[in-house]
Amino acid sequence: MKVLVAVKRVVDYNVKVRVKADNSGVDLANVKMSMNPFCEIAVEEAVRLKEKGLASEVIAVSVGPTAAQEQLRTALALGADRAILVECGEDLSSLAIAKALKAVVDKEQPQLVILGKQAIDSDNNQTGQMLAALTGYAQGTFASKVELAGDTANVTREIDGGLQTVALKLPAIVTTDLRLNEPRYATLPNIMKAKKKPLEVLTPADLGVSTASTYSTVKVEAPAARNAGVKVASVAELVDKLKNEAKVI
Amino acid sequence: MAILVIAEHENGALAGATLNTVAAAQKIGGDIHVLVAGQSVDSVAEAAAKVAGVAKVLKADNAAYAHLLPENVAPLVVELASGYSHVLAPATTNGKNYLPRVAALLDVDQISEIIAVEAPDTFKRPIYAGNAIATVKSNAAVKVISVRTTGFDPVAAEGGSATVEAVAAAHDAGLSSFVGEELAKSDRPELAGAKIVVSGGRGMQNGDNFKHLYALADKLGAAVGASRAAVDAGFVPNDMQVGQTGKIVAPQLYIAVGISGAIQHLAGMRDSKVIVAINKDEEAPIFQVADYGLVADLFEAVPELEKLV
Numbered sequence: 172m173k174v175l176v177a178v179k180r181v182v183d184y185n186v187k188v189r190v191k192a193d194n195s196g197v198d199l200a201n202v203k204m205s206m207n208p209f210c211e212i213a214v215e216e217a218v219r220l221k222e223k224g225l226a227s228e229v230i231a232v233s234v235g236p237t238a239a240q241e242q243l244r245t246a247l248a249l250g251a252d253r254a255i256l257v258e259c260g261e262d263l264s265s266l267a268i269a270k271a272l273k274a275v276v277d278k279e280q281p282q283l284v285i286l287g288k289q290a291i292d293s294d295n296n297q298t299g300q301m302l303a304a305l306t307g308y309a310q311g312t313f314a315s316k317v318e319l320a321g322d323t324a325n326v327t328r329e330i331d332g333g334l335q336t337v338a339l340k341l342p343a344i345v346t347t348d349l350r351l352n353e354p355r356y357a358t359l360p361n362i363m364k365a366k367k368k369p370l371e372v373l374t375p376a377d378l379g380v381s382t383a384s385t386y387s388t389v390k391v392e393a394p395a396a397r398n399a400g401v402k403v404a405s406v407a408e409l410v411d412k413l414k415n416e417a418k419v420i
Numbered sequence: 421m422a423i424l425v426i427a428e429h430e431n432g433a434l435a436g437a438t439l440n441t442v443a444a445a446q447k448i449g450g451d452i453h454v455l456v457a458g459q460s461v462d463s464v465a466e467a468a469a470k471v472a473g474v475a476k477v478l479k480a481d482n483a484a485y486a487h488l489l490p491e492n493v494a495p496l497v498v499e500l501a502s503g504y505s506h507v508l509a510p511a512t513t514n515g516k517n518y519l520p521r522v523a524a525l526l527d528v529d530q531i532s533e534i535i536a537v538e539a540p541d542t543f544k545r546p547i548y549a550g551n552a553i554a555t556v557k558s559n560a561a562v563k564v565i566s567v568r569t570t571g572f573d574p575v576a577a578e579g580g581s582a583t584v585e586a587v588a589a590a591h592d593a594g595l596s597s598f599v600g601e602e603l604a605k606s607d608r609p610e611l612a613g614a615k616i617v618v619s620g621g622r623g624m625q626n627g628d629n630f631k632h633l634y635a636l637a638d639k640l641g642a643a644v645g646a647s648r649a650a651v652d653a654g655f656v657p658n659d660m661q662v663g664q665t666g667k668i669v670a671p672q673l674y675i676a677v678g679i680s681g682a683i684q685h686l687a688g689m690r691d692s693k694v695i696v697a698i699n700k701d702e703e704a705p706i707f708q709v710a711d712y713g714l715v716a717d718l719f720e721a722v723p724e725l726e727k728l729v
Binding site: 182184187188190197209264265266269288289291292293294295296297298299300301302303304305307308309310311312313315325328329330331332333334335336337338339340343348349350384385386387388389390391392393394397398399400401402403405406407409410412413417419420 | 516525596610659672673728
């Protein structure tokens with residue numbers, strides 16, 4: 172079976188972003204960009220399915236700018252067989268991205284689509300669920316374990332109180348949580364090999380999908396700064412401050 | 421137009437997150453209806469009817485809605501949504517699971533995890549792990565919104581007298597089924613709603629050392645959390661994780677023990693009223709957000725703190 176895995180190009184998770192002076196967004200000029208950490212986990216899971224002989228082909232897809240080819244090459248170096256870039260402006264909404272992915276699903280007919288649960292830039296946590304809605308497939312979000320058995324995927328999910336397991340009819344959509352796996356690093360020979368793997372570039376127009384959205388960003392501001400606190404010298408002083416100054420215990 | 425709030429509930433009880441979500445709906449303004457979907461939810465519907473400010477409760481009681489499976493709940497919400505200007509759900513793992521499915525079926529964008537209402541169509545929400553706050557305006561016919569519960573003080577659980585109306589619609593997509601659940605058992609308060617949270621990081625060194633935090637937490641009536649580093653290291657289970665991708669908390673008092681203060685962690689606790697940091701590294705970034713910082717060996721400081729509180 173084919174597995175489709177979605178990846179997003181985002182600001183590297185170690186970068187502390189700054190808001191632009193004109194409040195139009197965050198400053199991404201000369202900032203290190205990487206594959207979204209949850210997407211790395213998605214790629215790893217797909218590649219492991221192939222290594223176990225459960226997946227026949229792993230296709231990495233990204234919906235984003237030309238530069239997202241870098242992240243697709245990374246996915247190829249990690250073990251994906253081929254890649255598709257749906258090239259478009261950087262600020263598509265999750266719904267528009269889900270529509271583009273739906274068109275790719277229609278074309279490729281994968282049995283399983285794996286996505287990260289959320290991107291660390293927009294923090295939306297929507298795309299996988301929206302893709303599931305548009306395809307009419309079952310969804311296993313925030314997965315910490317995925318087991319395939321015949322035409323079913325048993326997905327263990329990280330929920331507020333612990334873990335929940337659901338059985339999904341395939342084809343299905345899975346979104347990854349942190350503990351699903353530990354992604355590998357790409358080796359140099361694999362990075363070299365990845366350069367020769369096929370990478371197809373499409374546009375939303377090629378796929379016949381709309382990129383319109385029903386919201387707009389009015390402004391982006393820095394969060395309210397916390398006032399610098401004080402250092403206390405001893406546990407006794409800390410307890411005194413908490414009781415008599417902050418009055419929280 | 422009215423606002424539809426989707427109730428969070430567990431074990432036959434209305435969850436606190438519902439009260440914060442109703443509070444967000446009140447800020448938007450309009451009649452507030454609460455949808456209680458699930459199986460055997462009479463007691464939840466009765467509790468929802470008593471919540472201050474709720475005008476009507478819609479009860480969808482059907483085996484298909486047990487465990488709020490999104491494949492079945494989303495079509496139910498979509499069927500009801502056309503009569504509403506806004507559909508709100510708490511940004512719990514349930515809400516995060518079914519709500520984007522609702523939005524996509526309605527062909528509208530979802531506004532995730534709002535922390536403030538500026539106008540009925542304009543909301544504030546954190547992006548980049550809370551390092552920026554975006555103000556977004558929705559022109560969707562039905563505005564589908566998840567609510568970060570820490571952003572809104574809960575409404576009173578009593579004082580309302582809404583009517584309860586049964587919804588007959590049964591949507592069973594037949595795509596998914598519930599297999600089982602492993603819920604962490606704890607006598608301590610839940611992380612998301614606790615007044616005091618004690619959290620441990622990589623500095624705890626191992627899972628066994630969390631006993632010091634449990635002892636302190638029991639003395640304070642606090643919940644116990646952890647940083648992603650402590651979860652990744654296998655010290656404690658993931659449901660204890662506080663941070664960008666774990667739980668978002670905003671207690672009266674947050675005590676960070678052996679936590680360096682990575683961006684991802686700060687995203688989950690920076691709105692706490694008072695933050696205490698105990699760390700032996702005086703350069704740790706956690707001290708930049710702490711109201712009270714104690715540079716000390718946690719294995720000495722925490723037992724001493726437990727004795728003194």
